[in-house]
Amino acid sequence: MDEELLLRRQVCFALYSASRAATALYRPLLDELGLTYPQYLVLLLLWERDGRTVKELGDELDLDSGTLSPLLKRLEAAGLVTRRRFAGDERVVEIALTAAGTALRRRARKVPAALGTATGLSTAELSTLHRTLTELAGVLRTAAH
CATH class of the missing domain: 1.10.10.10 (Winged helix-like DNA-binding domain superfamily/Winged helix DNA-binding domain)
Structure with missing residues (x-):
């Protein structure tokens, strides 16, 4: 079996899955707005x-x-x-x-905190994750052009 072709090893799928999960978490909060x-x-x-x-x-x-x-x-x-x-x-x-x-x-202020709470990550961990994802997005945009 080609390990590099296993779905569970794909960074793209992990990003896709995390994005869908975050959007699903936001949906009821945004529905209220x-x-x-x-x-x-x-x-x-x-x-x-x-x-x-x-x-x-x-x-x-x-x-x-x-x-x-x-x-x-x-x-x-x-x-x-x-x-x-x-x-x-x-x-x-x-x-x-x-x-x-x-x-x-004013009503939207609770939305970002909901994701932070749901992750169980500390403020520092969330900050590191944000920085890593932002850098990754920039690198991937550059590579795509």
């Missing part, structure tokens, strides 16, 4: 710095505009963001939080 996981990620960026362009959001989240635009339309329909075209360049669309979008931040 009326958000999907990708919508939550957009709001996290807007809570960091409001008034980002669609291109900035797409670059940060590694999402194309075809994926991002419908997601932003749903956030706008929910009254959480506004979309505004720049007068000087109609191709540029700025996304800004509404008062309701800003207020949702």
Whole structure:
């Protein structure tokens, strides 16, 4: 048997499985907020710095505009963001939080802690894991291009 071809030995499957498990943990918490996981990620960026362009959001989240635009339309329909075209360049669309979008931040504060608690890892271990995964993502993006 080729050990390197066993599913349990595949880093890609471990990452995939962990990602699905984390998203499943988030689902009921985000349901309470009326958000999907990708919508939550957009709001996290807007809570960091409001008034980002669609291109900035797409670059940060590694999402194309075809994926991002419908997601932003749903956030706008929910009254959480506004979309505004720049007068000087109609191709540029700025996304800004509404008062309701800003207020949702307070309710969302419990979401990150839920994952930390569920892992059973210490703050230092979570920090190390985050750093390792961030570095890995960067290396893999570079290798793919």
